[in-house]
Amino acid sequence: MPQSNQQQASTLHVLVLYGLGFLLLWEWLRPLKELTTTNDIQIFVMYTLFLFIVTYFQLPFWISFPVKLGAMLYALHSLYFFDVFLSFKWVPFLIEDIQYNLGLFSDQNWDEMTSLSRSLLFFILLWLVSYLMHYWLVQTRRIFLFFLITVIYISILDTFTVYDGKFAIIRTVFIGLILVGILRMMKIIETQGFSLLKGKFPVLWVAPLSGVIALSSVLGYVAPKASPIWPDPVPFLQNLSGKGDEEGLGKGPGIAKIGYGENDSQLGGPFEFDYTPIFTAYDNGRHYWRIETKEFYTGKGWENKIPTQAIALEADNPSADTNYTRIWEDGLEMKDHKARIEAEKRKEYSFLMIPGKLTNIQADPGINYQLDGVNGKISTFQDGREEKLTEYEMDYQLPVIKEEQLKASTDQYPEEITENYLQLPETLPQRVKDLAQEVTADQPTLYDKVKTVESYFAKNAYGYNTIEVAVPKRDEDYVDQFLFETKKGYCDNFSTSMTVMLRSVGIPARWVKGFTPGTFEALGKDGLREYTVTNANAHSWVEVYFSGIGWVPFEPTRGFDNPFEPESEEKDSTPAAPVPTQPDKPEKDVTKEDSSASGAKTGSDSILKSVGTLAVILLISLVVIAGIAYLFRRKWLRQYTIWRYKHKKGADSFEEAFERLMWLLKIYGLKRRPAFTLREYALYVDRELDTKDMRILAKAYEGVQFSPKKQTDLWNDFHKELWENLIKRIRP
Known part of the structure; x- marks a missing residue:
């Protein structure tokens, strides 16, 4: 052939x-x-x-x-x-x-x-x-x-x-x-x-x-399938290990799917992720999609106890804030942003996703907006009935806050803040309060105390888990169980625990629900970034009140980045590549700091440092690659040898290829003993590899060695095929 x-x-x-x-x-x-x-x-x-x-x-x-x-x-x-x-x-x-x-x-x-x-x-x-x-x-x-x-x-x-x-x-x-x-x-x-x-x-x-x-x-x-002989192995294994009884697994209504819900009176229990798209957002700001807040902690979950009233909002001036729904205090520097929401078919909500302080809402004519005066939810109505919107646009503002402003904030709070956002149940175990005091004792400012509690969970090996999540028993507190017993959970566990710990040391805090930014899809020509938000983006976080500033969001959940970060006086933190986190799934955003006006010298030093680091990384990589190549040389030498000699030509090609074959055989363990003649060695190789090819090549090689005239046609298709066959048969 x-x-x-x-x-x-x-x-x-x-x-x-x-x-x-x-x-x-x-x-x-x-x-x-x-x-x-x-x-x-x-x-x-x-x-x-x-x-x-x-x-x-x-x-x-x-x-x-x-x-x-x-x-x-x-x-x-x-x-x-x-x-x-x-x-x-x-x-x-x-x-x-x-x-x-x-x-x-x-x-x-x-x-x-x-x-x-x-x-x-x-x-x-x-x-x-x-x-x-x-x-x-x-x-x-x-x-x-x-x-x-x-x-x-x-x-x-x-x-x-x-x-x-x-x-x-x-x-x-x-x-x-x-x-x-x-x-x-x-x-x-x-x-x-x-x-x-x-x-x-x-x-x-x-x-x-x-x-x-x-x-x-x-x-x-x-074909028809028989019913399972064994029960579901997951609860079987949990019962076998005793976890089901000890940690409260399975005490709730079963494994739920993640998504936005309104009843938070009983937190805990496992859930599975649901990636059904909810809406697509086109936005030029960075924030959580805020829906509502809860102020009353029961020991098992969150409720709203403050009497509320519905407040009608004007689309062109939706600023009828109450003492409970006002997020930012007057006098802050604000930046203008735009957002557009497009809801997925059959996944519309009859309330707004709130990106910040709204200044304008654009939707279908005839839509009425109603603000809940306590939790801040803005519902949509038409002709007296709840109306689910498929598309709407918003103009909104986000504040520019310096870290120094937060550090300078004092504990002088308005009365409505202290009355409602320091509440704790009488049944809260004392060890929760003691832990909060211990964690914040050495911190000089309110902001330092808040940041210490926020980072406490990451520094103390609290695990992110959505399956082995306990439901507190009748006599157990949800936060106490997480802090001292299970030490694993998802956003509800982390955010509730931070809120309760802050309240324990006299810092007003509240629990917030909504969605994380979503998954970045593309950058539009209008400068708006496109995000896809799914059920899996449902999330909860913490807002802390600072006098003269307002409610500032914090993110205690392991693996999440807070989209709102205060600016430092020395450096303005701007995201190099805003990568939104998947809510209730730990993932770090990649944000970088651009140098402020520090001059060209700082920039050049940074570049030199980066180049030096890159050189070190490349050198280490080359050393590692060389080491791996040497250790696994038997696995790639054969292919390399075939590639190198297959297309060679010339009178010396056959001799060189045959000698390389002999070298390879030695490398792979088929050594030529000193007493062997070439023909005896060829016979030995053929027996080991179950071929007859080595004898043919050895005979041709001997002919070249003892011939007074070089033969230029020996490295032909026939000998190449035999030579390649032998190399392929060698096994590492």
Whole structure:
């Protein structure tokens, strides 16, 4: 058979293997959007596909490495930065983020790592896995273990999480069995000497294999299934470990789905994420989407006890604040912003998502707006009935507050503030109050006390968890149970605990509900950023009252960033790439500080420092890569040798290639003993590798060595094929 036909068949087989291998790896990425804080899964999928394509073409390392690295940087840029990629304005922020996370890494403070660095590590992991897939598929031709682990992975997720793996299992089994069958076929072809194109063996082998697997998959899907023999293993395991009784798991109405609800009188219990889109926001500010506040803590949850009244608002001047709904005091510097809300079909709400202090509302004619004078919710009506809006626009303001203003604030509060926002139940355990006093005792200002409580949970290993979340028993306090018993929970646990601790030391605080900013989608031509907000963005946080300023939001929940941060006198903190957090899923926003007017020297020093850090990182990376390449040299030397000599020409090419083959055999453990002649060694190699090729090549090599005239035609298709066959048979 001509060599070109063999190459065509081999290339086709490798292409099919790579395609099926990518589909198998894709099954590992599919559940991430539902089970983790990872957004924009399509970018990770496309990057993985790109890695497989580059690996398929077997480019030299000095080409493939920078190409893959460039693609990874572009993917990171697409996720986190708004600058033009080739402007490289984002590079200093990336270097600074890596610097910051290297410090966290050395301190083993994994939970505080930013989303940017987590994504970077994930891209590197995908890079390594793509190499391993190449190694398993092309070199060892063994994929069964990875296939089995994939099936187990999907089965565990389907059993213990909200991920529905029914179709994933079918896809995985189909793809995996096809892969195992093809690899087995290729091994038979190698050992038995079948031709890849001459004859019908591959077709007769693959066609029935695919047909049987497809038929089995269809029959397995449509056939009737027996009912489960065992009960749900999750409660079974909880009962077996005693957690169900000790922590109150399962005491509530069961596992709920996350979303905005109005009844908060009984907090606690597990929930599962629901990524159903609620609305799309077009906005040029950064904030939470605020809906309402709660002021009365019962020991189990939150309620409103202050008598309220409905207040009609004018669309062009919606500023009828009460003592309870006024967020910011007069006299603050305010910045104007715009926002537009487009609700998803059948997911409209009959109230507004409030981004800040509203100055104008634009919606359908005939809409009336009504403010709840206590909790601040603005409801929408038409002709006396609640009306769900599909689209509306708002002009609003956000304050510019300096950190020094907050530190200068005193404990002189209005009467309505102290009467209603320092309330605590008589049943609150004393140890909660003692803990709050202990945590804040050494702090000089009110602001320092608040920030200390806000960071207390992260510094004391309180865990973020949505499944193993307790419901307090009849004689237990919700905050006390979280602070001293379970020490794990989600936003309601963290925000309620911070509010109660602050009230315990005389600082007015209240509980706030709404949505986090959402998932960034695109930057519009009008300068408004597009965000998608889903049920999973439902969130709760804390507002603290500062005299002369108003209610300032704080974020105690592990892994969340507060979209509102006061400005320092020295530096104005501005986000380099505002990446909204997924509510109730811990994820750090990537925000950077731009230097204020400190001069060109500071900027140049920063650039030099960044360049130096980048050089150190690159040097360390090169050393690590060199070490890995040496340790795993047996796994890549064969492919490199084939690539290097396959297209060589000239009279000395055959001798050089044969000597390289001898060197490879020695590296891989087939050493030539001193007593062996070349023909004896060739016979030994053929026995070990189950071939006859080494004897043929050795005879040709001897002919060259003892011939007075070099033969220029020995490095031909025939000898190349035998030489390559021998190298491929060598196993690490």
